[in-house]
Amino acid sequence: MTFLNRREKATxxxxxxxxxxxxxxxxxxxxxxxxxxxxYGEPDRAAVWHAGPGDEPEQPNxxxxxxxxxxxxxxxxxxxxxxxxxxxxxxxxxxxLVVYRQYYRHEDAFLQLILRSESASGGSSGHRxxxxxxxFEAPFYDTFRDELxxxxxxxxxxxxxxxxxxxxxxxxxxxxxxFHYTYRHILGRSLPAAVLRARVWESIFTHDMRRFxxxxxxRLGDITTLVTGPSGTGKELVARAIGLGxxxxxxxxxxxxxxxxxxxxxxxxxxxxxxxxxxxxxFGHKRGTFTGAIADRxxxxxxxxxxxxxxxxEIGEVDLAIQVKLLxxxxxxxxxxxxETGGDxxxxxxxxxxxxxxxxDLAEEMRHGRFRADLYxxxxxxxxxxxxxxxxxxxxxxxxxxxxxxxxxxLVDNTEADNIAAEARDWIEQNLGSSYPWPxxxxxxxxxxxxxxxxxxxxxxxxxxxxxxxxxxxxxxxQGTLTADELLNRYCTLVYRQAGTYQEAARRLALDRRTxxxxxxxxxxxxx
Numbered sequence: 001m002t003f004l005n006r007r008e009k010a011t012x013x014x015x016x017x018x019x020x021x022x023x024x025x026x027x028x029x030x031x032x033x034x035x036x037x038x039x040y041g042e043p044d045r046a047a048v049w050h051a052g053p054g055d056e057p058e059q060p061n062x063x064x065x066x067x068x069x070x071x072x073x074x075x076x077x078x079x080x081x082x083x084x085x086x087x088x089x090x091x092x093x094x095x096x097l098v099v100y101r102q103y104y105r106h107e108d109a110f111l112q113l114i115l116r117s118e119s120a121s122g123g124s125s126g127h128r129x130x131x132x133x134x135x136f137e138a139p140f141y142d143t144f145r146d147e148l149x150x151x152x153x154x155x156x157x158x159x160x161x162x163x164x165x166x167x168x169x170x171x172x173x174x175x176x177x178x179f180h181y182t183y184r185h186i187l188g189r190s191l192p193a194a195v196l197r198a199r200v201w202e203s204i205f206t207h208d209m210r211r212f213x214x215x216x217x218x219r220l221g222d223i224t225t226l227v228t229g230p231s232g233t234g235k236e237l238v239a240r241a242i243g244l245g246x247x248x249x250x251x252x253x254x255x256x257x258x259x260x261x262x263x264x265x266x267x268x269x270x271x272x273x274x275x276x277x278x279x280x281x282x283f284g285h286k287r288g289t290f291t292g293a294i295a296d297r298x299x300x301x302x303x304x305x306x307x308x309x310x311x312x313x314e315i316g317e318v319d320l321a322i323q324v325k326l327l328x329x330x331x332x333x334x335x336x337x338x339x340e341t342g343g344d345x346x347x348x349x350x351x352x353x354x355x356x357x358x359x360x361d362l363a364e365e366m367r368h369g370r371f372r373a374d375l376y377x378x379x380x381x382x383x384x385x386x387x388x389x390x391x392x393x394x395x396x397x398x399x400x401x402x403x404x405x406x407x408x409x410x411l412v413d414n415t416e417a418d419n420i421a422a423e424a425r426d427w428i429e430q431n432l433g434s435s436y437p438w439p440x441x442x443x444x445x446x447x448x449x450x451x452x453x454x455x456x457x458x459x460x461x462x463x464x465x466x467x468x469x470x471x472x473x474x475x476x477x478x479q480g481t482l483t484a485d486e487l488l489n490r491y492c493t494l495v496y497r498q499a500g501t502y503q504e505a506a507r508r509l510a511l512d513r514r515t516x517x518x519x520x521x522x523x524x525x526x527x528x
Contacts, residue, residue: 040064070101076094095152182204187402200238242309244262290338306351330375335349
């Protein structure tokens, strides 16, 4: 009895590719297209998933794939029970098909676990307390295990290794969390935003998810991630997505995961603290070590569990003495509290993952002796660069509308958010223009939205004045965002404002005075 015909094999191969692909890359769409054939519906969004404002649209391709997978699993299981003998390659493909089916059968249940955890923690993580010992239960595990074993047994696939139900269950929860925080927290439909999401996914799972599921899930906590990029580009959001997307084992004997992932992310802004306080926060201290140290304190490196993450924001700001101590932590995973000596308790251990971020050019800092090269080379085993807002808008100018609407909906009730976002966009177009460089990036855009909402005005932080018109025009020319007609209008306006009269502007431009006057926008700043 044939186990897989040619058409079925092509479909199952495509679904197997979906199991292991990066969902934020175009390869996902190609695999969906191959799996569904003529039933594939062209997505109405960009080639990669991104969270837009408002309710998320239905994903008809995913619904069709889930239905196709259910039918195939039951058909192939029936053949196995009936005596079909698959080849080894076919057995591997069947196993991947079952994995895909099990994930989408329980995807919503995993999402409900995430939402429950967010609700219990107030929607944020990294609050200033030690992780609790509470159990993070998943009551649908038994159903998941029974379904999995029912499908694998006829194929002679033992429920061990990568098919061990507790491990696969933990992997599914990790995938759903990683997707949730990457998709919802890293906004934008531009290519730079899409690339950033794909890079975050690789930081969590590497480029080879098969290898990750086989063995690397145990070791990626040893890899330090360095996030670089301008201020206001979402470096902490990247760190959170990685930290909250870590693997958390499931214990079938207790029916619970080994800890609440929401309680295992510890952010520390190093630039906001003095050197002594940085050391106290990170390493802890003994009572009496310095003025105000009235009791022993446990630092976040010690509190952080093996499955947790310490986020060191603005690491480029710390002095060289602290850099030496951080280097020791990353090299040996050991440290001591302030005021301790080797004979007190010996070395303490940091068991979690470290993520660092900076907006500084660390290569430049190293050249000037302000940042240790040996520390940099301990940090850079995994690097991510967050794109500027200007780069994102140069790729897709419409992204500003999505960002404003999403930011407004996080700020006010949805009934008012769309109007506020539209008002802010109109104001930006009329007063800053499409070529404004947004030096404060998304953080500045958020503050601009608030300013416009409150007083219908926003003054960029360039000595309280609007952006320089010459620089704004030059930036627009470099980015190629102006039509020829717009370029002539903007340039005529610039020359007119410098010359002071239409006659002088016409002389400089070698144009008729009436032409210059028709081209000059007297109400709009050239910097817009």
